[in-house]
Amino acid sequence: MSTHKQDHAQWSSSFGFVLAAVGSAVGLGNIWKFPYMVGESGGSAFVIAYLFCIALVGFPVLVAEWLIGRRGQKNPVNTFTDVAASEGKSSTWGIVGATGILGGFLILSFYSVIGGWALNYITKIGSGSFIGQNSESVGATFDAMLASAGTLTIWHTVFMALTALIVGIGVTRGIEMTAKILMPLLGLILFIIVGYNVVNGGFGEAVAYLFTPDLSKLTGSVMLAALGHAFFTLSIGMGIMIAYGSYLGREVNLLKTARTVVILDTVIALAAGLAIFPIIFSHGLDPSSGPGLIFVSLPIAFGSMTAGTIIGTLFFLLITFAALTSSISLLEPTVEFLEERTSMSRTVSTISASIVIWLLGVAALLSFNLWADFTIMGNGIFDALDKVTSKFLLPLTGLAGIIFFGWKMDQTAIQRELNLSGGTWQLWQIVVKFIAPIAIVAVFIATLMG
Numbered sequence: 512m513s514t515h516k517q518d519h520a521q522w523s524s525s526f527g528f529v530l531a532a533v534g535s536a537v538g539l540g541n542i543w544k545f546p547y548m549v550g551e552s553g554g555s556a557f558v559i560a561y562l563f564c565i566a567l568v569g570f571p572v573l574v575a576e577w578l579i580g581r582r583g584q585k586n587p588v589n590t591f592t593d594v595a596a597s598e599g600k601s602s603t604w605g606i607v608g609a610t611g612i613l614g615g616f617l618i619l620s621f622y623s624v625i626g627g628w629a630l631n632y633i634t635k636i637g638s639g640s641f642i643g644q645n646s647e648s649v650g651a652t653f654d655a656m657l658a659s660a661g662t663l664t665i666w667h668t669v670f671m672a673l674t675a676l677i678v679g680i681g682v683t684r685g686i687e688m689t690a691k692i693l694m695p696l697l698g699l700i701l702f703i704i705v706g707y708n709v710v711n712g713g714f715g716e717a718v719a720y721l722f723t724p725d726l727s728k729l730t731g732s733v734m735l736a737a738l739g740h741a742f743f744t745l746s747i748g749m750g751i752m753i754a755y756g757s758y759l760g761r762e763v764n765l766l767k768t769a770r771t772v773v774i775l776d777t778v779i780a781l782a783a784g785l786a787i788f789p790i791i792f793s794h795g796l797d798p799s800s801g802p803g804l805i806f807v808s809l810p811i812a813f814g815s816m817t818a819g820t821i822i823g824t825l826f827f828l829l830i831t832f833a834a835l836t837s838s839i840s841l842l843e844p845t846v847e848f849l850e851e852r853t854s855m856s857r858t859v860s861t862i863s864a865s866i867v868i869w870l871l872g873v874a875a876l877l878s879f880n881l882w883a884d885f886t887i888m889g890n891g892i893f894d895a896l897d898k899v900t901s902k903f904l905l906p907l908t909g910l911a912g913i914i915f916f917g918w919k920m921d922q923t924a925i926q927r928e929l930n931l932s933g934g935t936w937q938l939w940q941i942v943v944k945f946i947a948p949i950a951i952v953a954v955f956i957a958t959l960m961g
């Protein structure tokens with residue numbers, strides 16, 4: 512195994528690493544995507560499938576990616592190739608790293624568009640635009656934003672530029688440290704909104720909608736959506752956690768760290784659900800209205816609550832921040848790859864990758880307006896990018912990763928590294944070798960059978 516590049520530093524402490532991992536995991540996936548996917552998939556069926564996927568597939572894949580990353584100490588492609596070689600396996604496993612990088616690259620293009628929406632809403636709420644507005648006018652404001660290709664492009668550009676700047680200068684570490692304060696604050700505001708909802712109605716209905724098991728709605732496509740989202744929300748199946756693992760010191764306990772990350776990520780997503788659905792129900796909005804869900808519901812609450820302008824502005828500011836700590840993690844593997852595999856410097860790698868991603872993002876945002884009629888197999892460009900990544904690239908990359916981890920790597924060394932014994936180790940082996948891969952394959956088969 513060759514050595515690290517000089518600038519391939521390690522996290523100063525396991526706490527720094529937890530912050531970085533949480534920073535990557537918690538983002539628009541929790542606050543923007545999770546609620547609207549719940550709404551589109553009929554509520555509790557999605558929530559239940561999602562919780563199962565997180566526990567039985569997401570958790571082991573997360574641990575596997577960190578462990579592989581820590582062994583390989585490089586970008587995901589070289590890591591997979593090297594680790595495969597050291598286990599006496601074929602170097603074609605490097606492809607798993609490559610599909611991962613591709614996934615992150617594609618996701619960032621549309622992620623940045625939504626990051627732009629959040630940025631735009633900081634200014635809208637901050638200027639008091641939503642005070643005293645009703646659900647129709649809040650909806651109209653959102654529709655007007657979507658209809659304007661210029662507005663969307665400006666904010667997408669700002670978001671992408673911020674991401675590139677942070678990655679290019681390499682101040683990722685500073686950002687993660689700031690997250691120490693901002694993440695808890697985001698959690699706090701979410702809970703303030705949940706509290707507001709308890710008083711203002713719709714809360715019981717939302718709890719029933721999210722948590723009353725209704726297995727009749729648990730179809731193959733709901734399960735695939737939940738599986739894909741489990742990967743998306745934990746930032747797995749795309750090389751990011753492998754890249755982060757490559758900076759990880761040996762003393763970090765992977766299982767405990769993964770547990771912390773998974774719990775925090777899930778709690779924030781569920782809190783976002785409880786912040787949004789009561790408003791949807793008490794104002795007669797449509798839960799299945801898609802990606803605009805948080806933008807047409809939360810401003811109604813901010814427009815009528817005490818100090819709503821301040822709380823709302825802060826909320827969208829914090830979401831943007833959470834989105835940035837995720838987007839830098841989406842850009843990092845591509846940059847790391849270009850930097851280590853070509854002669855380009857970090858700055859040039861960052862700028863070139865960002866320009867291509869930005870262009871793809873522009874194509875994605877045009878699908879909300881000028882190119883609305885252009886579809887690829889029935890999906891606009893934005894939806895196509897989302898579906899290809901979440902429903903195929905991530906789960907399949909994760910499947911290959913977990914098969915490699917469970918079947919191709921030396922299990923005794925892994926057992927020592929994870930410090931597991933007896934029944935716990937056996938349980939771990941059953942999950943990694945059978946439950947997780949079979950669950951992924953089963954979900955694909957269920958979807959194909961429709």
Ligand code: PFF
Binds near residue numbers: 535540749751
């Ligand atoms: N996990 C982030 C979120 O939930 O917003 C999004 C994300 C970051 C997805 C990094 C994928 C990724 F590799």
